Amino acid sequence: MARARLNSGNAAEKELPKAKLNKQTLKSVSKLLTYIKPYRGKFIAGLFFLFLSSLVALVFPAILGALIDAAQGNYKYKFMPRSINAIAIGGFILLFAQACVSFFRVVWFVQVAERSLADIRRDTYFKLVTLPMNFFANRRVGELNSRISADLSQIQDTLTTTFAEIIRQLVLLAGGVILLVVVSIKLTLAVLAVLPFLVAFAVVFGKFIRNLSRQAQDKLAESNTIVEETLQGIANVKAFVNEAFEAGRYDKNLRDVVGIAVKGAKFRGIFASFIVFCMFGTFVGVIWYGSVLVSNGEMHTGDLTTFIMYSIFVGAAMGSFPDLYANVQKAVGASERVLEILSEEGENISIRESDNVIKQHIQGNLTFQNINFHYPSRPEIEVLKDVSIDAQAGQKVAIVGPSGSGKSTMASLILQFYHPQNGSMLFDGKPAAEYALTDIRNQVAIVPQDVLLFGGTIRENIAYGKRSATNEEIMQAAKRANAHQFIEGFPEGYDTVVGERGVKLSGGQRQRIAIARALLKNPSILILDEATSSLDSESERLVQEALEELMKGRTSIIIAHRLSTIREADKIVVLEKGRIIETGTHEELITREEGLYRYLSQLQFDTSA
Numbered sequence: 001m002a003r004a005r006l007n008s009g010n011a012a013e014k015e016l017p018k019a020k021l022n023k024q025t026l027k028s029v030s031k032l033l034t035y036i037k038p039y040r041g042k043f044i045a046g047l048f049f050l051f052l053s054s055l056v057a058l059v060f061p062a063i064l065g066a067l068i069d070a071a072q073g074n075y076k077y078k079f080m081p082r083s084i085n086a087i088a089i090g091g092f093i094l095l096f097a098q099a100c101v102s103f104f105r106v107v108w109f110v111q112v113a114e115r116s117l118a119d120i121r122r123d124t125y126f127k128l129v130t131l132p133m134n135f136f137a138n139r140r141v142g143e144l145n146s147r148i149s150a151d152l153s154q155i156q157d158t159l160t161t162t163f164a165e166i167i168r169q170l171v172l173l174a175g176g177v178i179l180l181v182v183v184s185i186k187l188t189l190a191v192l193a194v195l196p197f198l199v200a201f202a203v204v205f206g207k208f209i210r211n212l213s214r215q216a217q218d219k220l221a222e223s224n225t226i227v228e229e230t231l232q233g234i235a236n237v238k239a240f241v242n243e244a245f246e247a248g249r250y251d252k253n254l255r256d257v258v259g260i261a262v263k264g265a266k267f268r269g270i271f272a273s274f275i276v277f278c279m280f281g282t283f284v285g286v287i288w289y290g291s292v293l294v295s296n297g298e299m300h301t302g303d304l305t306t307f308i309m310y311s312i313f314v315g316a317a318m319g320s321f322p323d324l325y326a327n328v329q330k331a332v333g334a335s336e337r338v339l340e341i342l343s344e345e346g347e348n349i350s351i352r353e354s355d356n357v358i359k360q361h362i363q364g365n366l367t368f369q370n371i372n373f374h375y376p377s378r379p380e381i382e383v384l385k386d387v388s389i390d391a392q393a394g395q396k397v398a399i400v401g402p403s404g405s406g407k408s409t410m411a412s413l414i415l416q417f418y419h420p421q422n423g424s425m426l427f428d429g430k431p432a433a434e435y436a437l438t439d440i441r442n443q444v445a446i447v448p449q450d451v452l453l454f455g456g457t458i459r460e461n462i463a464y465g466k467r468s469a470t471n472e473e474i475m476q477a478a479k480r481a482n483a484h485q486f487i488e489g490f491p492e493g494y495d496t497v498v499g500e501r502g503v504k505l506s507g508g509q510r511q512r513i514a515i516a517r518a519l520l521k522n523p524s525i526l527i528l529d530e531a532t533s534s535l536d537s538e539s540e541r542l543v544q545e546a547l548e549e550l551m552k553g554r555t556s557i558i559i560a561h562r563l564s565t566i567r568e569a570d571k572i573v574v575l576e577k578g579r580i581i582e583t584g585t586h587e588e589l590i591t592r593e594e595g596l597y598r599y600l601s602q603l604q605f606d607t608s609a
């Protein structure tokens with residue numbers, strides 16, 4: 001039955017959207033039920049026990065009635081013993097049996113739900129991490145996160161609780177009505193004439209009240225946003241002397257909250273009076289009419305007790321269905337969203353690490369052959385136009401160009417995050433499609449602009465480049481990356497925890513960790529996406545040295561922002577609006593009077609001077 005929550009101080013409940021229940025949605029959701037299959041034995045046993053415990057629950061009112069009747073010397077049921085104590089002991093034995101049945105029912109249901117949900121979670125997560133980059137370009141991390149947490153929790157709740165509750169309430173409703181008739185047909189007709197209407201009214205009214213309380217909560221959440229925003233931007237508020245304006249805004253919002261809550265309070269009052277008067281009134285009426293029947297000798301007192309209990313069962317079952325139905329709708333919505341991910345086409349990557357070992361070695365020759373590319377999400381903007389580059393194994397090729405010219409996009413194409421619409425990428429002269437995706441990614445390493453370290457130790461972060469690396473290998477890589485010294489400077493050395501809850505590393509230190517990581521990976525092709533924010537000169541020297549060490553003996557594609565670092569490159573490619581406009585060595589390009597490279601060099605020279 002509706003639980004009215006009108007206090008505006010209640011935490012706003014995060015409601016999952018509900019889905020319409022129809023043949024189509026149920027059919028698609030039934031796909032998720034295949035996850036229960038491996039545990040069907042326990043599931044069916046749980047169902048049977050649930051059915052049994054619900055049936056047993058129906059026996060108790062009869063036993064209580066029989067007890068009361070026995071006290072007055074009436075024995076209605078032939079199968080029951082003719083002694084009060086024996087009936088009571090029988091009741092306790094039944095109660096104990098029901099407790100045992102309930103125990104197994106709960107344990108088995110939870111086991112099945114936990115295991116199958118873990119399977120769904122695992123599959124969803126694995127699918128998520130193997131989905132192509134384009135999938136992530138169109139979605140927010142928070143939204144995906146909520147599918148793994150909120151949506152799956154809703155499904156889990158439904159499997160463990162709602163599903164069992166529906167079956168139990170159905171048994172209680174059907175059994176209750178039948179037994180009401182058995183106990184007294186006259187009283188049953190009287191109850192059934194009013195009870196369904198009262199329950200329906202209570203449910204609808206309860207829903208209305210809940211809506212009102214949700215409005216109050218939403219308004220309150222709005223006012224909390226005002227507090228949050230003002231405090232975050234307190235400097236702005238003060239600088240613009242907008243304290244009074246913000247206070248007025250907050251005050252108006254609070255008044256609205258109070259307005260809605262007070263309006264709701266009236267309805268809540270009506271609801272409470274209704275429940276007290278009508279629902280309890282019905283029971284008073286039943287007892288009244290029942291008492292008349294008892295005094296006329298048409299019914300025993302025990303029967304009346306039994307009857308009252310059954311009518312409570314029936315009323316409660318009727319009242320519970322709307323909530324249960326809403327839960328099922330939410331679970332169906334959640335299942336559909338999860339299924340949407342599960343049915344996406346993932347990249348060809350195996351869940352087993354052993355399947356992803358390198359099968360075809362790449363020497364490091366890299367070719368962009370007349371590549372045209374647009375991001376799938378923005379087909380109208382051609383990001384790369386007829387791009388052709390040839391990098392021989394071991395060469396250093398620098399890509400320069402203004403912001404937005406497509407440099408990082410080229411790195412994404414090398415890593416096979418996206419595929420060109422026209423033209424092809426060749427590795428050692430063979431099209432990328434002829435290699436396993438993991439072969440290419442295993443032999444290409446990137447040192448990105450913004451190095452993300454995972455929450456964990458420095459050791460773990462370096463070993464991300466090669467998870468089988470020994471401590472000695474990790475230390476060697478750190479030494480070559482000029483990182484060993486600063487790592488040893490921490491009291492916990494390589495076991496220092498970094499990331500959100502750990503030590504904060506400077507930009508240069510993070511880069512050297514990333515370089516050590518790439519050194520461990522030992523790739524044939526290296527992509528260096530140079531950091532735009534400049535480091536201090538000592539840090540810069542250490543990073544530069546580490547990069548030189550990293551680039552030795554491999555093809556390096558350097559996305560350069562500071563042109564001073566690429567003078568030694570074998571080839572410099574100048575990109576403008578997705579098109580290559582100049583190619584050559586530093587010496588060749590710097591002499592071109594009208595060239596973009598020369599212009600950009602001069603700009604940097606001027607600003608750094």
Ligand SMILES: Nc1ncnc2c1ncn2[C@@H]1O[C@H](COP(=O)(O)OP(=O)(O)OP(=O)(O)O)[C@@H](O)[C@H]1O
Pocket residue numbers: 137375377378383401402403404405406407408409410
């Ligand atoms: N995931 C994406 N989806 C759609 N468009 C994108 C995406 N990533 C980049 N773009 C667009 O592609 C173009 C090239 O971007 P790219 O990041 O490759 O440029 P860049 O030369 O690396 O720039 P910067 O030097 O600022 O890093 C830009 O117009 C950008 O808006």
